[in-house]
Amino acid sequence: MSKKEKPDSSIGGAFKETSELQMSEWEVVKRLWHFMKPYWSLFAISLVLLPIITGLTLVQPWLLQLAIDNHFVPKDLNGFGLVVGGYAAAMFSVAALQFLQTWIMQLAGQRALRDLRQALFEHVQHLSTKFFQSQPVGRLMARMTTDIESLQEALASGMITMIGDVMMLVGIVVILLIKDWQFALASFVVVPFLVGLTAVFRHFMRKAFREIRVKVARLYSYLQESVTGISVIQLFVREKRGLEEYQRINEEYRNANFMAIRYDAMLYSVVETVGSITVGVIIWYGSGQVLQDAISLGVLVAFIEYMQKFFVPIRDLAQKYNFLQSAITAGERIFELLDQTDKIPQSESTRDVPEHIDSIEFKNVSFAYKTDEWVLRDVSFKVGRGEKVALVGHTGAGKSTIITLLTRLRDVTEGAILINGIDIREFDVQEYRHKFAVVLQDCFLFQGSVLENITLGDEIPMDEVERATQAVHAWKLIQAYPEKFQQSVQERGANLSAGERQLISFARALVHKPEVLILDEATANVDTQTESLLQSAVENMLERQTSVVVAHRLSTIQKADTILVLHRGELIERGSHAELLASDGHYAKLHRLQYRPSAPAKAS
Structure with a gap:
């Protein structure tokens, strides 16, 4: 950050999106071809139609020349109907074939984009939690939505029809050179100028479209954080400040679009102006040639028609070039996300x-989120089948990190975690995680029904679902809902209380019959009455399988077989509740603090 640049204090202002990616246009196109290749036959049919459309378009001025020179000027209508019929047939054929070609291109393009979206979503799902902790959700949403939409115009029509435009230009050049090469060369004098102009605009437009993608990602990031944190914004009366911040970000996005629109308008207007001047010069020069009988009137009209058709694809190419630049920029960002390798090995x-x-x-497990910033140091312990183990300690002691490592959301920095004596890094990650069920302090519910949140879409018999809900005391709660198990759950369970969300999460964990149950402060942040209900549910769950519990309140883990006491990343005590109290160590101190009548404290 430069000395003059002030830090961004807005919501999400710490995130900075780079606009300098190093991927060439050809590289982006090659990688897009990977998704287009399965539908090559559709693209091939579309390509085959292009020269047919071009030929039928180019034959129209020639038919017009025939009508003028062979029928209008000599006033001979013999065969005139055939020329008119041919002209009409060419026009209608072009319209029909263009519809067919566009439909086929859109079909192939949409299928390729569907595959790209699917591949991107699948890839993102397998990235590690470390990646998501460093990426704003709004930015990822922009990559997976608006950036792919930017590819649509180029992939579904732009790139292929640009080939048709080039065919049209080449065909017109050849025809005009055959008709009158001197006249043709005079008409094409402006082409090098247009080519050079396009090359200059290419640099500026690519930069402008990159800036648009940066600003839209920033806009999405701000919107996501603002909506997610709306309660904080309202409680701290930040609506006005938030509106001002959004206005600034929105204006930056608007200005970035204005820059691209300016370049687009300039290029289009220059091409239009040059085309009009060229046609005017052709009319002026050609009229003299007609008066001198150097060329026929039909040839002049054909020249004018061909030159008008010549500048149409040039104008189209200028517009499609803008789409292509936008698509290339979006493609850079999409493939940058696809190239992320931050996965669990x-x-x-x-x-x-x-x-x-x-x-x-x-x-001997040690772990550091950053080099030499150890969260766990040389931790060793063993949990037997059916054993209930509890983890206690102050905030930052490393309790939740142990859960993160056990479920392989991250890998250990040093040492190893063994299951039946086998390093867990030797197992397939997904198959391994099937053995665990985790209930977190901040449990997540999806938008849908209560039943869908319990089963997560798996085919689980209803009687098993009912038994699980009864075991965790969620049955009566669910039966009280008007729609029972089909009761609607809003996003993140916003229409349910914290206790209701936890009971549904307990049922979800139990119904999937895990080998190991993990409760990470699952009874925290609830009132005393709800805690009593949850505690009973927890005890029912712990009776059924091996369990690892991160304790928030010491009352929840007094019946644990083994309690592991962590302090600053080190395992300093272990034993049963009674043994640890008798030893009068760190656990006993935590117990006295928590049960002190004047100031109840928490274990973490």
């Missing part, structure tokens, strides 16, 4: 995950 030769997990062992 997968072993080339994975081992089968054991059907039953008999032991979980942390063996």
Whole structure:
């Protein structure tokens, strides 16, 4: 940041999107071809239609020349109807073939874009949590929506029809050179100027479209954070400030579009002006040639028609070139996201995950989010089958990090985590995670029904769902809803209380029959009455399988077989509740603080 540049204090202002990507146009096109290739036959049919359309278009001025020179000037109507019929047939054929060609191109383009969207979504789903923690959601939404939409015009019509425009230009040049090469060369004197102008505009337009993509990503990021944090904005009365910030970002996006529109208008108007001047010169010069009987009137009219048709594809090319530049810029950003390799490493030769997990062992595990900033240091412990283990400690002690490592959302920096004596890095990530069910403090519910949130779309018998809800005390709650299991759940469960969301999350975890149940402060942030209900639900769940519990309130883990006490990333105590109290160590201190009548404290 330069000395004069002030830091952006707006919502999401810490994120800066770069506009300098290093991907050539040819590289973007090659990578797009990967998605176009499955539909090459449709693209091929569209290409085959282009020379037919071009030929039928170019024959029209020639038929007009025949009508003038052979029928109008000599006043001979013999065969005139045939010329008119041919002209009409050419016109209607061009219209029909252009419709067919456009439809085929759109069909192929939309299919390719569908595959691109699918590939992008699949890729993003497998990126690590580390990637998402560093990327604003709005930015990712822009890449996966507006950037792909920017490709639509180029992929569905622009790139192929540009080939048709080039065919048209080449055909007109050849025809005019055959008719009168001197007249033709005089008409084409402006072409080098247009080519040079387009090359100059190419640089500026590419830069302008890059800036548009940067600004729209910033706009999406601001909108996402503003909507998500609307309660904070309203509680702190930041509506006016938020509106001012949005206005500034919106104006930056508008100005970026104005710049692209300016270049577009300038290029189009120059091409239009040059075309009009050229046609005027042809009429002036050609009229003299006709009066001198150097060329016929029909040839002059044909020349005018061909030159008008000559500048139509040039104007189209200028417009399509804008679309292409926008698409290339969007493609850069899409493929940059597809090139992200921040994934949990997968072993080339994975081992089968054991059907039953008999032991979980942390063996000298250390972990750092950043180099030399250790969150865990040389942590070792073992959990047997059916054992209930609790993790306690102050905030930042490393409790949730242990859960993150156990579920392979991140990999250990040093040491190893073993399942039945096998390093978990040797298992397929997804198959391995099937063995776990996790209930978090901030549980996430999807928009849909209660049943869909419990089963997550899996085919689970209804009687198993009902048993799971009864075990976690969610049955009565669900039966009280007007629609029972089909009760609508709003986004993130906004229409449910914190306790309701937790009970549904408990049922979701239990119904999937995990080998290991993980509760990460799952009873935190609820009132005492709800906590009692949740605590009973937790006890029912813990009776069923191996469990790892991150404790928020020590009352929830007193019946655990083993309690692991963490402090500043190190495992400093272990034992049962009674043993740890008797040793009068760090756990006993936490217990006294939490149950002190005057100032109840929390374990974390």
